[in-house]
Amino acid sequence: MTSIAxxxxxxxxxxxxATMADGREIIYFDETxxxxxxxxxxxxxxxxxxxSHVRYDVLLGEWVGIAGHRQTRTYHPPADACPLCPSTARNxxxxxxxxxxxxxxxxxxxxxxxxxEIASDGTLFDTRPGYGRCEVVCFTSNHHATLSSLPPSRMRxxxxxxxxxxxxxxxxxxxxxxxxxxNRGVEIGVTLAHPHGQIYGYPFVTPKTAAAIRxxxxxxxxxxxxxxAAVLAGELADGSRxxxxxxxxxxxxxxxxxxxxxxxxxxxxQVRDLTALEGVERAALAELYLEVIKRMEGxxxxxxxxxxxxxxxxxxxADEDFRLHLEVFTIRRDVGKLKFLAGSESAMGAFVxxxxxxxxxxxxxxxxxxxxxxxx
Amino acid sequence: MTSIAxxxxxxxxxxxxATMADGREIIYFDETxxxxxxxxxxxxxxxxxxxSHVRYDVLLGEWVGIAGHRQTRTYHPPADACPLCPSTARNxxxxxxxxxxxxxxxxxxxxxxxxxEIASDGTLFDTRPGYGRCEVVCFTSNHHATLSSLPPSRMRxxxxxxxxxxxxxxxxxxxxxxxxxxNRGVEIGVTLAHPHGQIYGYPFVTPKTAAAIRxxxxxxxxxxxxxxAAVLAGELADGSRxxxxxxxxxxxxxxxxxxxxxxxxxxxxQVRDLTALEGVERAALAELYLEVIKRMEGxxxxxxxxxxxxxxxxxxxADEDFRLHLEVFTIRRDVGKLKFLAGSESAMGAFVxxxxxxxxxxxxxxxxxxxxxxxx
Numbered sequence: 001m002t003s004i005a006x007x008x009x010x011x012x013x014x015x016x017x018a019t020m021a022d023g024r025e026i027i028y029f030d031e032t033x034x035x036x037x038x039x040x041x042x043x044x045x046x047x048x049x050x051x052s053h054v055r056y057d058v059l060l061g062e063w064v065g066i067a068g069h070r071q072t073r074t075y076h077p078p079a080d081a082c083p084l085c086p087s088t089a090r091n092x093x094x095x096x097x098x099x100x101x102x103x104x105x106x107x108x109x110x111x112x113x114x115x116x117e118i119a120s121d122g123t124l125f126d127t128r129p130g131y132g133r134c135e136v137v138c139f140t141s142n143h144h145a146t147l148s149s150l151p152p153s154r155m156r157x158x159x160x161x162x163x164x165x166x167x168x169x170x171x172x173x174x175x176x177x178x179x180x181x182x183n184r185g186v187e188i189g190v191t192l193a194h195p196h197g198q199i200y201g202y203p204f205v206t207p208k209t210a211a212a213i214r215x216x217x218x219x220x221x222x223x224x225x226x227x228x229a230a231v232l233a234g235e236l237a238d239g240s241r242x243x244x245x246x247x248x249x250x251x252x253x254x255x256x257x258x259x260x261x262x263x264x265x266x267x268x269x270q271v272r273d274l275t276a277l278e279g280v281e282r283a284a285l286a287e288l289y290l291e292v293i294k295r296m297e298g299x300x301x302x303x304x305x306x307x308x309x310x311x312x313x314x315x316x317x318a319d320e321d322f323r324l325h326l327e328v329f330t331i332r333r334d335v336g337k338l339k340f341l342a343g344s345e346s347a348m349g350a351f352v353x354x355x356x357x358x359x360x361x362x363x364x365x366x367x368x369x370x371x372x373x374x375x376x
Numbered sequence: 377m378t379s380i381a382x383x384x385x386x387x388x389x390x391x392x393x394a395t396m397a398d399g400r401e402i403i404y405f406d407e408t409x410x411x412x413x414x415x416x417x418x419x420x421x422x423x424x425x426x427x428s429h430v431r432y433d434v435l436l437g438e439w440v441g442i443a444g445h446r447q448t449r450t451y452h453p454p455a456d457a458c459p460l461c462p463s464t465a466r467n468x469x470x471x472x473x474x475x476x477x478x479x480x481x482x483x484x485x486x487x488x489x490x491x492x493e494i495a496s497d498g499t500l501f502d503t504r505p506g507y508g509r510c511e512v513v514c515f516t517s518n519h520h521a522t523l524s525s526l527p528p529s530r531m532r533x534x535x536x537x538x539x540x541x542x543x544x545x546x547x548x549x550x551x552x553x554x555x556x557x558x559n560r561g562v563e564i565g566v567t568l569a570h571p572h573g574q575i576y577g578y579p580f581v582t583p584k585t586a587a588a589i590r591x592x593x594x595x596x597x598x599x600x601x602x603x604x605a606a607v608l609a610g611e612l613a614d615g616s617r618x619x620x621x622x623x624x625x626x627x628x629x630x631x632x633x634x635x636x637x638x639x640x641x642x643x644x645x646q647v648r649d650l651t652a653l654e655g656v657e658r659a660a661l662a663e664l665y666l667e668v669i670k671r672m673e674g675x676x677x678x679x680x681x682x683x684x685x686x687x688x689x690x691x692x693x694a695d696e697d698f699r700l701h702l703e704v705f706t707i708r709r710d711v712g713k714l715k716f717l718a719g720s721e722s723a724m725g726a727f728v729x730x731x732x733x734x735x736x737x738x739x740x741x742x743x744x745x746x747x748x749x750x751x752x
Contacts, residue, residue, distance in 0.1 A: 052728075055632035055733075056632060057630070057631070057632035057634075058591060058595070058603065058607060059587075059588045059591055059592075059603065059604070059607065059630075060584065060587045060588060060591065061590065061591045062587075062632075062725065062726075063632075063726070064632040064633070064634055064726075064727045064728075064729060065726065065727065065728035065729065066632075066728075066732055066733070067728050067729070067730060068730065068731060068732045068735065111728040124606060124607055124610055125610060125631050179719070179720070179723075179724055179726075181719035181720070181723060182719070183718040183719050188716050188717075188718050188722075189714065189715075189716025189718050190718070198719065200720060200726075202726060204726075206720075206725055206726040207724065207725030207726060208436065208723070208724045208725045208726075209724065211435075211436045211437055211438075211725075212435045212436060214437065215434060215435055215436065215437045216435075219434070227434065227435065228435070230500055231434060231435065231500055234500050234501060238501075254433070254435075255431055255433070255501050256431035256432060256433035256438075256439075256440040256442075257440070258433075258440055307718060307719050307722055307723055308719075309719055309723035309724065311723075327723060329722075329723075338565065339565075340564050340565025341564075341717055341722070342559040342564050342565050342566070342683060343555070343557035343558070343559050343574065343683050343684075343685055344487070344555070344557070344576060344582075346564075346683055346705075346717070347555075347557060347584070347683055347685035347687075347703060347705075348555055348582035348583065348584045348585065348685065348687075349438065349582055349583030349587075350438075350439070350440075350441065350555075350576075350578060350580075350582040350583060350584075351440045351441065352428075352440075352441035352442075352443050352487040353440060353441065353442050353443070354443060354444065355444060356442055356444045357431075357442070359444065
């Protein structure tokens with residue numbers, strides 16, 4: 001059992017790392033310096049042997065993960081057996097401690113695991129080990145909380161944890177891109193109700209990021225300028241799709257939004273990933289992100305099944321034009337109605353959005369987020 | 377009221393076109409030469425003014441459709457008010473006739489409509505009219521049938537209708553790609569239970585097809601050969617992912633399958649779209665496609681929410697390497713469990729498949745499709 005406690009650079013978070021019963025790593029990010037955490041995992045659980053690999057689709061030019069061992073993963077456990085709650089006498093969960101602020105641990109059923117250098121086999125049927133890392137991030141020990149009910153200081157701690165993990169995974173051999181994300185809502189397949197997100201360290205550059213880098217490179221070749229900066233400047237000049245902004249960040253509905261309600265959060269300066277953000281920028285992101293979520297929650301008198309993704313530059317990207325940003329979208333298109341990805345979207349990648357982006361932005365701006373928002 | 381009756385080239389289908397009450401086109405494809413169809417639509421229905429447009433996402437290099445008028449589209453009507461059943465005294469449906477074999481009509485709530493030449497506005501925020509066409513294809517007048525219960529002769533008529541519409545839409549100014557597809561199952565958002573598919577005439581080349589063409593061009597530049605032919609030859613040589621085949625077609629689970637059960641059907645010769653298929657090839661496709669669907673239905677003791685897409689070369693593609701093929705996949709990953717597109721897939725385009733392609737192929741081959749399959 002190894003444990004390492006350390007204070008983050010700016011002293012606001014205490015970081016305590018330990019090892020779980022089956023050898024996985026768990027890391028507490030605590031807002032109070034004197035938090036006492038149980039570092040011994042008393043369970044007798046067998047190790048899951050990750051059998052994943054990745055295959056290259058030569059027709060679409062994309063990597064696909066194949067992870068046959070994940071079919072047995074935990075599926076809608078009852079609330080009193082939640083694996084993400086702090087442990088109690090009755091429920092020995094993934095987190096041995098009786099409480100935590102933010103905790104990160106390796107996923108027991110990872111899509112990617114292990115580390116090493118990998119090389120192409122040079123054929124049309126290229127298979128590689130599924131190296132990489134998958135982690136779970138619990139945002140609060142309160143099973144029934146929602147992210148938007150948490151104070152900005154907690155969101156800031158989540159961002160600190162994301163940045164910590166981005167730095168750590170980026171240093172792991174074989175990891176090409178780190179992706180922090182949150183799925184929420186049974187409507188999009190979430191099987192654990194406890195407020196949490198995930199972090200993937202992929203052994204390849206994801207298709208969306210690869211596409212954006214291609215576009216940015218073409219734009220720089222044609223104009224000599226940064227495509228992300230040009231788009232953000234255009235959005236700010238137009239204004240019709242801006243949802244909210246502060247000194248360091250801008251939240252907007254993108255011009256060609258694919259989802260009924262979709263908001264992107266961009267830093268005003270060129271930053272490649274979370275690790276490059278200053279403390280004030282992290283704090284400003286926490287504030288604006290919670291405001292965006294509350295505005296999205298306020299648009300429909302219904303649940304908000306949603307996905308938040310933190311888009312970061314690939315670990316080894318020579319291209320420095322890619323700009324860190326968050327993308328948040330919901331599949332809710334109306335009260336009682338969801339946007340499904342059917343033939344056009346799933347088979348052809350051609351999205352048809354039922355809500356005009358400017359109308360979505362107007363409705364988001366009109367949401368009364370109340371005064372609770374600034375309570376800390 | 378205009379109506380035109382004609383026999384298809386090979387004489388097996390009678391084609392009768394008419395105009396609906398609000399000006400939309402309806403076309404019957406009948407297997408019996410003496411079918412009598414009601415060509416007058418007695419309803420008094422207002423025209424839906426399609427207000428769609430398309431926007432270019434400069435970051436991902438993809439077009440997105442914006443169709444705000446579709447929010448009011450028909451949503452889970454009761455079976456006795458099905459708009460796709462033949463009309464009765466109690467239910468004046470979209471189809472005035474008391475019966476039909478296969479019928480195609482323009483979607484009342486189209487994602488794309490109208491025709492015309494379109495040009496880029498040259499900015500980072502490029503908007504164009506949503507020209508194109510969206511049609512509905514009813515496979516049978518029997519509301520409670522499934523596609524797999526239909527005889528191969530009916531599937532052949534559907535293929536004939538697809539080819540007819542591909543030719544017609546390809547001749548329409550502004551249409552860049554024709555996509556015939558079927559969504560099935562409430563699990564993927566199908567709001568009309570009647571067995572039917574759709575056809576989209578897009579005003580752009582879809583992202584998936586554009587990616588495949590990029591790959592094929594790169595492969596030809598590097599090797600001088602056709603990428604699709606090379607992949608098919610490799611799959612046939614390996615054999616582990618072949619599901620079924622006949623003289624003209626091969627059905628296989630692709631090497632880098634994204635979905636739990638995914639089958640692609642390739643013609644053995646280089647064909648760019650459905651219009652180039654010979655009659656025997658269409659008949660062979662009908663047989664093999666129905667067999668594939670039955671095998672997929674037999675894999676899980678549960679419903680089969682699925683999408684079938686007919687991938688055709690773009691209308692104006694200079695590249696002749698793109699090969700017509702069908703892709704069929706289900707979001708069913710186990711009994712009672714679905715594959716959801718969550719953060720990794722929806723936000724990053726990075727698929728993680730829970731079922732190894734070779735295992736899926738083996739299980740599909742093992743399904744007993746019974747003797748009913750060859751009954752006509």
